[in-house]
Amino acid sequence: MRLVQRFYTLQCVRCDTFWDEHQTTTVCLRCRNALDVKYDYDYIRDRLNLYSLKNSPLSALKYMDFYPIENRRRVVSLDEGATPLHRSQNLSKALGLKNLYVKDEGANPTGVFKDRGSMVEFTKALELGAQAVCVASTGNMAASCSAYAAIAGLPCYVLVPEGTAIGKLSQTLAYGARVLQVRGTYGDAVRLTEKMAEDHKFYLAGDYAFRAEGQKSISYEIIEQLYWKAPDFVIVPIGCGTNLAAIWKGFVEFKKLGFIDTLPKLIGVQPEGCSTICEAFKRNVDRAVLIEKPKTIASAVGIGVPQDDIKALRALRESKGYCLTVTDSEILTSQQELAKMESIFVEPSAAIPIAALPILLKEKIIHEEDVVVCIATGNGLKDPHAVLKILPSPPSIEALSSEVDKFLKNRLYEIQGIKLKDQGEILFQQVPEKDKLLDLVEQEFKVNLRNPYGDHLYTLAREFEEKGKAVTRTDLQNLVETVLKSTSPHKFLKVLDYQVVATKHARPKATVTLEFEGKQTTSESEGVGPVDAAIQALRKAVQETHDFECHLVDYQVHIDTSGTDSAVEVTMTLKDKENNQVVAVGTSPDIIVASIEAFEEGYNVLYGKNQTSLET
Ligand SMILES: *Cc1c(COP(=O)(O)O)cnc(C)c1O
Numbered sequence: 058m059r060l061v062q063r064f065y066t067l068q069c070v071r072c073d074t075f076w077d078e079h080q081t082t083t084v085c086l087r088c089r090n091a092l093d094v095k096y097d098y099d100y101i102r103d104r105l106n107l108y109s110l111k112n113s114p115l116s117a118l119k120y121m122d123f124y125p126i127e128n129r130r131r132v133v134s135l136d137e138g139a140t141p142l143h144r145s146q147n148l149s150k151a152l153g154l155k156n157l158y159v160k161d162e163g164a165n166p167t168g169v170f171k172d173r174g175s176m177v178e179f180t181k182a183l184e185l186g187a188q189a190v191c192v193a194s195t196g197n198m199a200a201s202c203s204a205y206a207a208i209a210g211l212p213c214y215v216l217v218p219e220g221t222a223i224g225k226l227s228q229t230l231a232y233g234a235r236v237l238q239v240r241g242t243y244g245d246a247v248r249l250t251e252k253m254a255e256d257h258k259f260y261l262a263g264d265y266a267f268r269a270e271g272q273k274s275i276s277y278e279i280i281e282q283l284y285w286k287a288p289d290f291v292i293v294p295i296g297c298g299t300n301l302a303a304i305w306k307g308f309v310e311f312k313k314l315g316f317i318d319t320l321p322k323l324i325g326v327q328p329e330g331c332s333t334i335c336e337a338f339k340r341n342v343d344r345a346v347l348i349e350k351p352k353t354i355a356s357a358v359g360i361g362v363p364q365d366d367i368k369a370l371r372a373l374r375e376s377k378g379y380c381l382t383v384t385d386s387e388i389l390t391s392q393q394e395l396a397k398m399e400s401i402f403v404e405p406s407a408a409i410p411i412a413a414l415p416i417l418l419k420e421k422i423i424h425e426e427d428v429v430v431c432i433a434t435g436n437g438l439k440d441p442h443a444v445l446k447i448l449p450s451p452p453s454i455e456a457l458s459s460e461v462d463k464f465l466k467n468r469l470y471e472i473q474g475i476k477l478k479d480q481g482e483i484l485f486q487q488v489p490e491k492d493k494l495l496d497l498v499e500q501e502f503k504v505n506l507r508n509p510y511g512d513h514l515y516t517l518a519r520e521f522e523e524k525g526k527a528v529t530r531t532d533l534q535n536l537v538e539t540v541l542k543s544t545s546p547h548k549f550l551k552v553l554d555y556q557v558v559a560t561k562h563a564r565p566k567a568t569v570t571l572e573f574e575g576k577q578t579t580s581e582s583e584g585v586g587p588v589d590a591a592i593q594a595l596r597k598a599v600q601e602t603h604d605f606e607c608h609l610v611d612y613q614v615h616i617d618t619s620g621t622d623s624a625v626e627v628t629m630t631l632k633d634k635e636n637n638q639v640v641a642v643g644t645s646p647d648i649i650v651a652s653i654e655a656f657e658e659g660y661n662v663l664y665g666k667n668q669t670s671l672e673t
Pocket residue numbers: 169171197198264294295296297298299300301357358404406407434435
């Protein structure tokens with residue numbers, strides 16, 4: 058026997074049809090648009106315990122009365138929420154703002170705000186009798202859902218686009234999800250997942266109505282953390298738009314219940330390469346402008362088909378807010394600033410609100426005195442490669458304190474990365490004189506590369522010239538990194554020349570001529586590919602001259618820019634019989650040259666180590 062009617066229902070945002078949660082929890086069965094949860098707020102008000110709401114410690118669970126949950130005996134929670142509202146100390150000064158706050162959502166259990174939504178969504182999934190869950194994701198949704206599925210004891214099927222950020226993918230696998238990588242966009246993954254849910258009767262998780270209810274707690278917490286006041290502005294990155302709409306709903310509800318007197322203005326921000334909702338906002342239309350292939354480093358918001366466009370656009374307009382875009386370069390710069398000035402390390406998508414601040418100040422949309430809250434949506438460890446795209450990798454040294462002193466004396470720690478937007482710019486076609494080259498390096502990267510680094514850099518740059526490759530900023534950064542990684546003080550082994558013959562059907566053949574401590578040798582070898590043949594020939598040649606052996610334990614190729622004429626960075630890990638190990642790098646537009654250089658460098662370091670250990 059039911060004593061009360063359910064205190065909420067689902068309603069289509071487009072055609073206003075009401076739906077029962079047993080009929081659908083995802084989209085309107087009539088027009089396939091998004092659903093919103095509508096409440097009987099009198100019921101909620103009557104049931105509220107104001108004392109506990111105002112006095113119990115911060116936690117997403119304390120707002121249970123505002124969620125569409127009926128069965129409170131089986132809540133699927135990982136203790137989400139209660140994230141810090143960090144008051145900016147340094148960034149605010151640099152920008153000229155007096156009351157800047159950062160809501161650090163990376164502090165949630167899986168490192169992203171989505172956990173708040175997953176709590177409600179998975180509680181509902183159990184309540185509605187789900188046997189298995191499936192979800193499409195750019196990575197964070199996958200990680201969050203697999204964590205909540207694991208604790209709920211539900212199998213979780215996940216579809217992500219190929220190339221998902223490594224932190225997110227490894228989390229998802231660790232939580233035990235059944236993962237498929239789709240060669241396509243997030244939109245393709247959504248389409249396949251919806252079909253999968255229908256065909257196999259899986260509970261479809263994702264940016265749907267119940268998730269949004271959980272995400273309202275971001276606003277409840279901000280209000281409480283600002284001593285029961287609303288800020289003037291809340292700045293939110295937009296992907297699907299679910300979070301921005303949920304944040305708005307949270308503020309509206311607390312105003313309705315009389316907990317705050319004013320409402321904030323919401324500012325939505327998107328990357329330039331994925332301006333679905335901002336474009337619609339500008340054109341004054343109520344549906345997103347769809348994008349087939351979004352292009353941005355902020356992969357979590359690279360969503361061309363946003364599911365909650367109607368809700369997000371409504372929220373922006375109702376709040377008298379604003380919507381704007383920022384460039385990938387601005388995003389990566391802000392990511393570093395937030396880390397350096399406020400010690401909050403976020404993923405690129407989460408830095409988007411910070412990137413918008415200078416623009417908003419300049420356009421006089423926000424002012425010095427305004428209370429501004431930026432939502433830092435996710436943790437930086439989710440996508441560690443993004444930050445390394447512009448930050449130079451640090452130097453390597455032999456384990457000698459003299460090397461440490463050299464690092465300090467030359468102030469190599471002052472090295473600075475280049476801006477994303479400048480990466481492809483050509484610096485020179487012909488290598489300038491050595492001193493000019495080093496001046497250029499100092500100007501670009503803020504390090505003074507005197508010898509022994511200077512000579513080495515000059516030699517490497519000349520090799521680019523020999524291959525007819527213009528040197529871009531990225532190339533020069535790679536060369537500087539290579540030089541700072543090379544530690545062999547003595548060149549025992551020098552490769553003088555090589556020749557590789559490769560055809561489609563036969564095994565490639567390589568001939569290598571090298572000099573080992575003054576003695577020349579030439580050797581030949583075949584291999585499965587041209588690089589393999591060259592390295593085999595090298596190993597044969599060194600074995601002929603003396604009996605020191607080392608073998609390759611890892612080989613990686615990295616290409617920073619696009620195009621077949623890009624420079625490649627080869628990283629090789631070599632090991633000798635004593636288990637000494639070295640990681641050596643070679644950079645060249647020619648992959649064989651880069652590989653030979655890495656081998657040469659690694660070999661010299663290991664051989665040098667063996668010489669000194671024989672002496673002592
Ligand atoms: C999902 C996500 C967003 C975008 O949120 P929407 O609700 O899709 O608009 C932003 N930042 C991060 C880190 C995310 O994971």
